[in-house]
Amino acid sequence: MATDVAVRAVKLVREYPRRDGTRILAVDCLTMSIAYGQVFALIGPNGAGKTTFIKMCSTLVTPTSGTLVVNGFDVNREDAEVRRTVGVQLVNRRALYWKLTALENIEFFAALHGMSAKECRRRAAELLPLMGLERQAGERVETFSGGMMQRLMICVALLHTPRLLLLDEPTAGLDPVTASDLRYHIKQFARDGSAVVVATHNMSEAEDIANNVAMIGQGKLVAYGTPSQVRALYGPTLAEAKFSGDTSGLDAALGIFPHLSLQPHGVGAVTARFSADQDLERVAATIRVRLTDTGSPATLEELNLRKPNLDDIFIHYTSAKKAQQ
Ligand SMILES: Nc1ncnc2c1ncn2[C@@H]1O[C@H](COP(=O)(O)OP(=O)(O)OP(=O)(O)O)[C@@H](O)[C@H]1O
Ligand SMILES: [Mg+2]
Structure with a gap:
């Protein structure tokens, strides 16, 4: 379905059950939209609901109530289409197969996306150098440093050229040069027309890369706008x-x-x-x-x-x- 916004969330709610029978409101009546061609920074304290929002946008977690439309597809009813058009990098390094090499991981995820072997080779040849991993293509992931795994997870997220890229703390654990390089590529990816959502605790990073910033506190939107609008308080x-x-x-x-x-x-x-x-x-x-x-x-x-x-x-x-x- 044609759409002008990458994400449209209306009164979005996600609850998690607690052991004692009560519920945690991880995302609480969140209404906001994210346009194509922009980097959107999600900021907020630990436990604010940033990762939960990213997981809902990538169909890893279902909303409890409200509407969430991603790339024109409803996350509940059209989840396969959502997965086909989003790329997601989460903090969990176990998302990679440690016994496989970097290239084998890429081949595995390319197959899941239904990409041909030729297309996979073409993308691997683009993405591995982009993330500074071309020399490690044949190395097993279990031998990688944390930052190298992080970069490989971003390669995997970019593999099928998603229209919406969801990055959860993408520069955490990266050295300053690699982090700055990645910020450049994030901006470039948005300039090319996709939308990029970046959850970050690094405020200068948010100022640097984001066209819009949403500050979330206890699952609610507490501030929203361009970095200068948010700073205007x-x-x-x-x-x-x-x-x-x-x-x-x-x-x-x-x-x-x-x-x-x-x-x-x-x-x-x-x-x-x-x-x-x-x-x-x-x-x-x-x-x-x-x-x-x-x-x-x-x-x-x-x-x-x-x-x-x-x-x-x-x-x-x-x-x-x-x-x-
Ligand atoms: N699988 C789960 N089961 C139960 N509660 C959860 C689960 N995942 C998240 N939560 C709770 O939901 C709330 C929001 O968590 P979330 O991980 O989305 O926050 P966050 O903003 O990403 O935090 P951080 O900055 O620490 O990564 C927290 O109270 C957390 O404890
Ligand atoms: Mg998180």
């Missing part, structure tokens, strides 16, 4: 203030600042982040007045003003203690 200037001493009253003292989040560090140290104007002295003076007015014994140790980045946005949405907006 704080405005042009973010204040980062470090406090020591009794910091229990900081919430009340600093609650006047927009987008306040408080992050504890060890015993009695807290970093506060909030939107601020660009005058360091003025911000410091306001903080001191507020500490006095609210009777807070906390001490302001350090104050910096800077341009916010995606790390700050991530911390804002996931910090343990956050002032109500």
